[in-house]
Amino acid sequence: MDRATKSHSEPQRARPAAERDRPSEAVEYDRVEAIAHHEADGVGDAAGVSAPDASSGADNSPTVAAQRKLSAAIDGSPRLVAQRRQLEGVFGSALSTPHSAPPVQRVVQMKGYKLTAAADPKAIKEQEVGSGKSIQFTTFTSCIGIIGKKGDGTLVGIHLVRFSTDGEPFQADDVPAVKAHMSGLSDIKIIGQTDFWEQELLDAIGGTVMGGTDDGSFAASTDETGKIVVKKA
Numbered sequence: 001m002d003r004a005t006k007s008h009s010e011p012q013r014a015r016p017a018a019e020r021d022r023p024s025e026a027v028e029y030d031r032v033e034a035i036a037h038h039e040a041d042g043v044g045d046a047a048g049v050s051a052p053d054a055s056s057g058a059d060n061s062p063t064v065a066a067q068r069k070l071s072a073a074i075d076g077s078p079r080l081v082a083q084r085r086q087l088e089g090v091f092g093s094a095l096s097t098p099h100s101a102p103p104v105q106r107v108v109q110m111k112g113y114k115l116t117a118a119a120d121p122k123a124i125k126e127q128e129v130g131s132g133k134s135i136q137f138t139t140f141t142s143c144i145g146i147i148g149k150k151g152d153g154t155l156v157g158i159h160l161v162r163f164s165t166d167g168e169p170f171q172a173d174d175v176p177a178v179k180a181h182m183s184g185l186s187d188i189k190i191i192g193q194t195d196f197w198e199q200e201l202l203d204a205i206g207g208t209v210m211g212g213t214d215d216g217s218f219a220a221s222t223d224e225t226g227k228i229v230v231k232k233a
Contacts, residue, residue, distance in 0.1 A: 117129055130157050148187065170201065
């Protein structure tokens with residue numbers, strides 16, 4: 001009697017208590033390992049495991065086939081299925097299949113760049129907007145100043161810092177907030193540390209960039225013709 005016939009003719013023994021208490025995944029692992037060993041002896045086909053197929057390019061060796069079966073058994077075990085269903089209720093259907101990638105969450109950057117009214121138009125601080133017949137900015141570090149003139153000759157100054165007090169950099173998304181304060185202004189000029197600012201941002205803000213105004217504190221007023229005059233304070 002050959003081994004294959006003998007293995008099918010022998011009555012199955014009762015499972016010991018220790019084996020009955022083992023997790024189903026471990027029992028399945030032993031079963032798959034036994035199939036792999038039988039296949040290695042040339043009787044694997046009778047156990048339902050395909051022989052290696054060199055033409056497919058896949059590794060169908062007994063060990064790899066056993067590992068695939070074990071992985072499928074574990075992924076389909078009642079305990080893991082129940083756990084996945086529980087996780088689906090928390091994280092959504094992205095976890096509905098084994099080994100699926102976690103859901104990608106869209107991260108929204110919170111802006112900390114704000115502009116407030118200056119208490120003194122002769123000392124317009126970082127992230128402040130001030131207006132008057134004459135205006136002055138506090139010292140520029142990485143800052144720029146936006147100067148414009150209203151119809152009645154009043155000057156408006158906007159002190160923009162490259163990084164806000166909350167550590168947020170000035171970005172293109174912040175330009176509309178600046179433009180809102182520039183509405184109705186004419187003869188707009190940009191002064192200060194423009195070398196720290198991308199040209200795209202300066203273009204988006206709009207205005208004439210004035211050289212020689214990068215270091216220190218600067219004031220602005222109008223002359224007898226109404227032209228804006230900028231000088232170092």
